[in-house]
Amino acid sequence: MLRFFTIPPQIMALPWPNKLQPYEVPMAPLLEVRNLQTHFHTQDGIVKAVDGVSFHVNRGETLGIVGESGCGKSVTSLSIMRLIPCPPGHVAGGEILFDGKDLLGLSEEQMRHIRGNRIAMIFQDPMTSLNPVLTVGRQITEALELHMQLSRKAALTRATELLDMVGIPSPGKRLDNYPHQFSGGMRQRVMIAMALSCDPELLIADEPTTALDVTIQAQILELINRLRDELQTAVMIITHDLGVVAGMTDRVTVMYAGRVVEEGSTKAIFANPRMPYTIGLLRSIPRLDEQERRKLTPIRGLPPNLIDLPAMCPFSPRCDYVQEACLHQIPHLRAVGPDHHAACLFDITMNTPIPERRAEDMLL
Ligand SMILES: Nc1ncnc2c1ncn2[C@@H]1O[C@H](COP(=O)(O)OP(=O)(O)O)[C@@H](O)[C@H]1O
Ligand code: SF4
Ligand SMILES: [Mg+2]
Numbered sequence: 001m002l003r004f005f006t007i008p009p010q011i012m013a014l015p016w017p018n019k020l021q022p023y024e025v026p027m028a029p030l031l032e033v034r035n036l037q038t039h040f041h042t043q044d045g046i047v048k049a050v051d052g053v054s055f056h057v058n059r060g061e062t063l064g065i066v067g068e069s070g071c072g073k074s075v076t077s078l079s080i081m082r083l084i085p086c087p088p089g090h091v092a093g094g095e096i097l098f099d100g101k102d103l104l105g106l107s108e109e110q111m112r113h114i115r116g117n118r119i120a121m122i123f124q125d126p127m128t129s130l131n132p133v134l135t136v137g138r139q140i141t142e143a144l145e146l147h148m149q150l151s152r153k154a155a156l157t158r159a160t161e162l163l164d165m166v167g168i169p170s171p172g173k174r175l176d177n178y179p180h181q182f183s184g185g186m187r188q189r190v191m192i193a194m195a196l197s198c199d200p201e202l203l204i205a206d207e208p209t210t211a212l213d214v215t216i217q218a219q220i221l222e223l224i225n226r227l228r229d230e231l232q233t234a235v236m237i238i239t240h241d242l243g244v245v246a247g248m249t250d251r252v253t254v255m256y257a258g259r260v261v262e263e264g265s266t267k268a269i270f271a272n273p274r275m276p277y278t279i280g281l282l283r284s285i286p287r288l289d290e291q292e293r294r295k296l297t298p299i300r301g302l303p304p305n306l307i308d309l310p311a312m313c314p315f316s317p318r319c320d321y322v323q324e325a326c327l328h329q330i331p332h333l334r335a336v337g338p339d340h341h342a343a344c345l346f347d348i349t350m351n352t353p354i355p356e357r358r359a360e361d362m363l364l
Contacts, residue, residue, distance in 0.1 A: 028100060029056035030234050031080070031202055036094035038072075038079045041087060045307040049075040049089075051258040057202065062228060062235040064245030064266065066281065067255035070303050073238045076255070077204045081121055082111050099201070117147045120195035122188070124207040129191060130179040136163075136190050137175025140197055147198045162193040166223060185216035189223065196227060203228075206238045221248055242278075243285045246270060251339075254278050257304050257314035260333060264340035272349060274342035276319045279350055313345070320354040321346060 038050040050072045057063045065073050078084050079091055082103060096103040098119065103111065123129055131139055140162060141155035150158060156175070163171035166189040179187055188208060195203055205224060209217035225248050228235050239245060245252055245266065252269040254262040254277065262275040273279045280299035301318040313319070313326040325345055333341040 027059060029097075030059045030099060031236070032056040032095075032097040033076070033080065034095040034097070036076065036079060036096065037092040038075050038084060038089060039092045040089045042307070047306045048258050048309065049306055050079060051306075051309075052094075053255070053258070053260055054094075055253045055260060055263060057234050057236050058250075059201070059234055060228075060232050061250045062225075062237060062248055064249035064252040065236060065238045065255060066240070066242055066245055066252055068240055068281075068299075068303055070306075071255045072258040072306075073240075073255055074206055075258075077121065077206050077236070077238055080204065081115055081119065082106075082108075083115075116143060116200075117198045118200055119202045119204065120198065120200035121204040121206065122191050122195045122208050124210045127179065127187065130187065130194075132179055135176050135178055136182070140175075140190075140194050143194060143197050158197070159193075162197055163190070165196075165227070166190070166193045167219075168193075185212055185220065188212060188216075188220050192220075192223065192227070196231065196233070199231065200233060202234045202236065204236045204238070207240070208237070209244065210239070210241075217244075224248070241285070242270075242281050254281070257309065258306055259314070259343065261315070261343040262341065263333070264337065268337055268340045272337065272340075274336040274340070274347075274349065275315075275344045276321050276348055277315045278342075279348070280318075280320075282350070313343075321348050321352065 033056065034054050036050050036053045037048070040047040040049055053072070053076055055063065055065070065076065067073055075084065075089070080096055080098075080103065084091065091104060094104075098114065103114065106114070130136070134142075137156065137159055140159040141152065144150045144155040144158055145152065148155075159175055160171045163174060168174050168186060168189055174182075179190070182190060192208075203224070208224070209220050212220060221244065224235060224237070227233065237245060237249065249266045252264065252266050253260055254269070254275065256277050262269065262273065262278045269278060270282070273282055277299070280297075284296055284298045286296060299318055304314055304317070311330055312328060313322075313331050316322045316326045319326065323346070329345070331343045331345045333343045336342045336347075
């Protein structure tokens with residue numbers, strides 16, 4: 001979803017030929033990640049956890065980042081927050097433009113102001129970000145006093161409102177509870193309330209529902225959706241489960257082995273995936289929109305080790321469509337439709353029959 005702004009009157013008043021056309025001009029993205037590279041130096045070698053990743057998030061939109069475990073999703077989000085543990089990790093290259101400014105060039109002090117204030121993050125396990133020895137109320141009011149300069153009393157009132165907004169019953173009373181006195185789903189709600197306490201422009205949700213059971217998962221996703229609409233917060237939701245992003249994102253970026261392998265509108269990704277990895281992910285989840293029941297087929301094998309990846313398609317050892325050419329080059333993203341890119345050498349779709357010959361035969 002593109003947001004637009006109108007050309008200001010002082011520009012409209014300029015004499016021709018300086019006058020711009022009276023069209024609306026697309027706004028720059030809120031977040032633009034360009035060619036991000038994040039590496040970890042380990043005893044076994046350099047882990048290229050994120051290897052040339054680019055994507056953007058527009059204001060008010062929801063982007064899904066999808067991929068199996070270990071493909072670099074969390075390292076991408078921690079790089080944006082400048083929270084990569086160093087050593088062993090470091091951002092080896094690229095730019096992270098937030099509202100036009102490269103976060104990688106900011107001082108730690110400037111970054112502290114952005115974190116929590118303008119970009120907030122929620123994690124899979126709320127216990128890792130909630131302090132077990134402070135009441136939930138104190139944790140929320142502390143952030144409000146620090147970032148929003150609210151008085152203690154105003155912070156308490158706002159904290160009650162926030163808990164109410166995320167659907168916690170009797171919010172005034174629950175302020176005095178400690179995190180362990182909340183259920184898993186309620187703790188996740190508390191963390192969302194904390195993340196939203198300072199009206200961030202961007203919310204990064206890293207596997208926010210992975211630890212929750214299915215009904216609670218649906219409630220939390222619904223909550224994130226509702227808050228996004230009410231507060232106009234842009235959301236970047238990270239998950240290993242394509243099903244999670246189906247109903248709530250505008251666009252999807254698919255990651256594999258530290259790289260972006262497909263990107264497009266959610267509609268295009270679900271209706272016409274063009275990278276065999278995305279096709280594999282879709283074949284492994286049940287779909288409500290299908291006429292006939294179909295066998296669910298998981299992707300065989302495991303993602304590759306990210307140390308010394310050979311110069312071949314990283315998905316080739318697992319790909320049903322692998323050909324000789326795939327073993328000699330790294331496919332780059334190429335346009336496969338309007339605003340739709342895929343990193344595959346061939347024009348493969350959901351309807352391309354899987355060749356009889358097994359991929360392993362190619363590699364032996
Ligand atoms: N502190 C670390 N030291 C070494 N390797 C790391 C570290 N953190 C992450 N990695 C590696 O980076 C890769 C990507 O991890 P991550 O971003 O957490 O994956 P996910 O997509 O599951 O979120 C993995 O191979 C992981 O082992
Ligand atoms: S480039 Fe080859 S191995 Fe890689 S996804 Fe496409 S068909 Fe499969
Ligand atoms: Mg992760």
